[in-house]
Amino acid sequence: MMRFRAIFPNLIWSCTRSFPSSWLGSSETCTYLSKCFSKRASHATRDGPAVSGHLRNENPDKTREFLDKFQCPDVRLFTKMIVDAVCWNTMIKGCLDCGDLTTAEELFDEMPEPSVERAEKFFKQMPIRDLAAWNAMLHGYCENARVDDAVKLFEQMPSRNVISWTSMIGGLDQNGKSEEALNVFERMFRSGVVPNQTTLMCALSACANASSLPLGVHIHGHVFESGFCLSVFVCASLITFYTNCKNVVICMAFLTGYGLNGRHEDGLKVFSDMMRASVLPNQSSFVSALNSCCSLESLDRGKEVHASTVKLQLGSDVFVGNSLVVMYNNCGAVDDVVEVFKRLGEKNIVTWNATICGCAQHGRGVWAMELFSQMIRGLVQPDEITLTGLLSSCSYSGMLQKGRCLFRYFGENTSIELKHEHFACMVDVLGQYGKLEEANDFVRNMPLKTNFIVWLALLSSCRMHSNLDLAKRAANYILDLELHCSAAYVLLSNFYASANRWVDVSRLRVTMRDKGIVKQPGRSWVTIKGQKHLFLSGDKSHPLSENIYWKLDCLIKKLKELGYVPDKRFSLHDVEDEQKEESLFYHSERLAVAFALITTVEGIIITAMKNLRICGDCHSAIKLIAKIVDREIIVRDSSRFHHFRRGICSCGDYW
Structure with missing residues (x-):
């Protein structure tokens, strides 16, 4: 069969490339060959090498003599029914190259229906089917993407050889069922059939597509033991396998290792290198990258990773989605938390809890309660983390009666252990x-x-x-x-x-x-363009300290014009009142906010972090600063987020 399928492309190629120019001067040769091709005589298998040989020797007379045999009406061979469309396309191309548009059009009109259907009908009528016929039919199914029929036929085969197994492995892999292909390969090994070079190439391709590194490495060892390591084609398959599969595994190992050791910048660099090298990240890669963005409190980089998840259609994955919720929450973007939650088709208890707790931390108690109502209506069972998030919402939003009711309800009507x-x-x-x-x-x-x-x-x-x-x-x-x-x-x-x-x-x-x-000393920080800037109270070590203090002095004047009076109770040093006021003016959170104001464009939301609870006097001052500069200022302290806008805070002064 393979000889028969190979003769016609070689024949036409020879006709258009190897024959003397006198033969190429007209389309007679292509016309004659097209007629022979349409007859599809059985002597092709037997006489194909002789025809090719005469063509290579530029002997058109002998070629015509052999081609006469192709007109024999004998149809006894099953092989002739599996005429590949490539042969027809090659014939048509040969006619076009010779300028014979008429014959090309006739050939196009004469092309039969997909040959696998005709072969299938012939196969069923055969009184005796040898292994070659079974393999030919199996190959035809796979080549025409009828992989389910191929599997059914494969299981019905009375006997199988290495060609049968190879056809099935390659067919499954080429039709997007690489995991099933590897299962067939393992069955082949257990049955005692020794794989050949083509089998190993198909199996390596399936390993690459399924990211199955352990099995691929095992096959590599078999390649070495069997001597196929000298094959150029097998080596090419090994390179493809390691490029497509091992790179992801190695990168994932680096991402995980850097994350566990707090080296999040290095982890994100590995992720960026993966994208530039066209190594497609998997679900776990995105989760690790988002966790690093979360730890670095880098909203901009988190959004970049989010964009990549959307491009690769992983944004709706529940595990990636949960990591997005946590990242946006930790970086102060509560609106994005809710938006990601809404777009997730599949949600698990982690999704609900992370979103409820996120709303609680940002003072969105009403949102948290609405989510809980949706959760109950959706028959999702809450757990102890759900209760913690809900009670935190009540505390951070000043909902006393709601907190009492929830605590009583969970204690009396659920199996959750308080x-x-x-x-x-x-x-x-x-x-x-x-x-x-x-x-x-x-x-x-x-x-x-x-x-x-x-x-x-x-x-x-x-x-x-x-x-x-x-x-x-x-x-x-x-x-x-x-x-x-x-x-x-x-x-x-x-x-x-x-x-x-x-x-x-x-x-x-x-x-x-x-x-x-x-x-523990109080310290605050902001992250600008991926770089963290740390401040201590009264700190003047920053390169822009002069500008920072100038900005704060300007703001202090405007604060006092609005009626601000420093609350000296929050000055924790036994000094004179004037010194107490001055120490309050230069608390670490104010230094961080002032730095962000002079280094970012107007309108950009400012997000500052503090390791301790925000000072009460700073809380009052930053509310007014947000009004003066007409910008949203977010401060995350040790327990929650404060969103300052137009002179008010999202916490409602409950913190």
């Missing part, structure tokens, strides 16, 4: 509204044994509402449970400082020093 973090969240909800005694009773009567996290939530609320007596009691409980809890010492010390009880401040600081407890 944990310490849920009780701490509820204490925070009560504390935001100043319900300190109720919060104290709530802690004392909770069914779980209290831990320092719950008492710490109460201490923080006492600091907010200046209840020193209850704060001291809560601090004692905390230190009994967690002797070296630095947060309790710091909160109580700040409490004493705001009340001008400097003796108590000194005593606490001595105790902290003796116990080796170090207060």
Whole structure:
């Protein structure tokens, strides 16, 4: 069959390329050959080499003598029914090259229906089918993309040889079923059939398309053992396999390794190199890249990765989508969080929880409640993380009654086990509204044994509402449970400082020093064009410090014109009032905001980060600064995001 299919392309090529110019001067040769081709006589298989030989020797008379045999009407050979369309196309091209448009048109009109249908009919009528006939039919199905019929025929075959297996492996791979092709290859190995060069090439192609590195490496070892490593074609298949498959695996290993070791810049560089080298990232690659963007708090780069997911049609993948939600949330883009959520067709519990918690952190309590309602209507079962997000929404948005109802509902109507973090969240909800005694009773009567996290939530609320007596009691409980809890010492010390009880401040600081407890210094930072700029309070080490302080001095004047009065309670040093005011003016978050104002164009949203809770005086000042410069300023502190716009904050002053 293969000889027969190869004769006609060679024949026409010889006619148009090798014959003397006297033969090419007219279309007689092509006309004659086209008639012979239309007869499709069975002697092609037997006499094909002789015809090709005469053509190569430029002997047209002998060629015509052999071509006469092609007019024999014998149709006994099944092979002649699988005439490839390539042969017809080559004949037509030969006529066109000779300028015989008439014959080319006739050939085009005479082209039969796809030969596989005619071959299928003939195959079913054959009284005896040898293995060659089965293989020919199998190959015909695969070549014409009838892969399901090929599989069915393959399973019906009474016997199989290496050609049968190879045809099936190659057919499945070429029709987008590379995983199934590899399954057939493994079956072949188990059956004891030894693969040939073509089999290995087909299997390597399937490994490349299926990104199956382990099996591909195993096949490489077999190539070496069998001596096929000297084959140019097998070597080319190996190169393709390693290029398409191993590059993704290697890049993924680097992405994961860099991410685990905090080297996120290096990880994103690997991702960029993958894209430039046309190594298509997979689902896991995008998840790793987005996690790195999240850790770097780089919104611009996160959006670039998001654009790539859309181009490769992975933006709707639930795992990639979840990473997008977390990235946008961590970078302060809550509107994008909701937009990604809406566009995701498939959502799992992680999707719902990440979006609800994101809305909570950004002070979008109403959004979080609406999402919870959708979740219930969609029969998605909430879990303990859902409750944490909802209670946080109530705390950050000042929804006292909603928080009480949710806590009661989850405790009485669901199988979710209430944990310490849920009780701490509820204490925070009560504390935001100043319900300190109720919060104290709530802690004392909770069914779980209290831990320092719950008492710490109460201490923080006492600091907010200046209840020193209850704060001291809560601090004692905390230190009994967690002797070296630095947060309790710091909160109580700040409490004493705001009340001008400097003796108590000194005593606490001595105790902290003796116990080796170090207060974490407040620092803030902004990321501009991929570069992080870090600031400490009163810091003048930045190259643009002169411009930063000039900008702040200008803003201070405008703040005072709007009625701003510094709240000296937030100056935690025992100095004169003037010095207290000056120290407040140059807190780290204000330095970061001022730097962003002088280095970005008007209208751009500013996002600053702080490792500690934002200072109350800075919170008041930045609300007015956002109004003065007519820009949105986002500050993320240790617990939540504050979106400052037109003199108000998204937290509603609940933080």
